[in-house]
Amino acid sequence: MLALTVLSGCGTAADSENVRSYFSEVTGFEAHVKILSNLEDSVLEYELDYVYNKEDSDSFTITAPETLAGIGGTIAGTGSGQFSLQYDGAQLDDAMPQRTGLTPADSLFCLLSDLRNDAPAGQWTEDVAGQTLLVLRYESEDDRGKIAKQVWLTADGRQPVCAELYADNRCILTIQVIRYQEKT
Numbered sequence: 001m002l003a004l005t006v007l008s009g010c011g012t013a014a015d016s017e018n019v020r021s022y023f024s025e026v027t028g029f030e031a032h033v034k035i036l037s038n039l040e041d042s043v044l045e046y047e048l049d050y051v052y053n054k055e056d057s058d059s060f061t062i063t064a065p066e067t068l069a070g071i072g073g074t075i076a077g078t079g080s081g082q083f084s085l086q087y088d089g090a091q092l093d094d095a096m097p098q099r100t101g102l103t104p105a106d107s108l109f110c111l112l113s114d115l116r117n118d119a120p121a122g123q124w125t126e127d128v129a130g131q132t133l134l135v136l137r138y139e140s141e142d143d144r145g146k147i148a149k150q151v152w153l154t155a156d157g158r159q160p161v162c163a164e165l166y167a168d169n170r171c172i173l174t175i176q177v178i179r180y181q182e183k184t
Helices: 013-025 107-117
Strands: 028-038 043-053 058-064 072-076 082-087 090-092 122-128 131-142 145-154 160-167 170-182
Touching (some): 013 131, 107 145, 107 170
Antiparallel strands (some): 028 170
């Protein structure tokens, strides 16, 4: 779990609207992310390059661990999207995760969908290492239980910094955005 200290309180209602507007309008970006997957018996760490393309499909390529480097995927559509994995020219269709949005492969895609389309259940600001971050919390429920997503963004709401994804009050994924570059 991320160690972030809450030092300041409330944001304004316009903050989440600005985030929704921005992520609805941005045409694309590239990001390098680190994902910690907290399984019941172990924690696995992945790094991947992610490309968001509003007009087409999103794509990612795993860069670490070395044993998985080069495996890529594409996700297109809205909400949970349509998902496929590729490696070395071979494509595996119908590879949708069992619990949509809560796996290293589709978590960022589904989180971006939340940022574009959904009103958060809560929002506030936090000061972290001298930087004010906007925090949005999304809550939902599926046939397996409660899901919560908490995402920290730069104060202007234009760049994700990190996120935590919870299933039944247990943090199962942590996403850290190492590099983010909006396409112009």
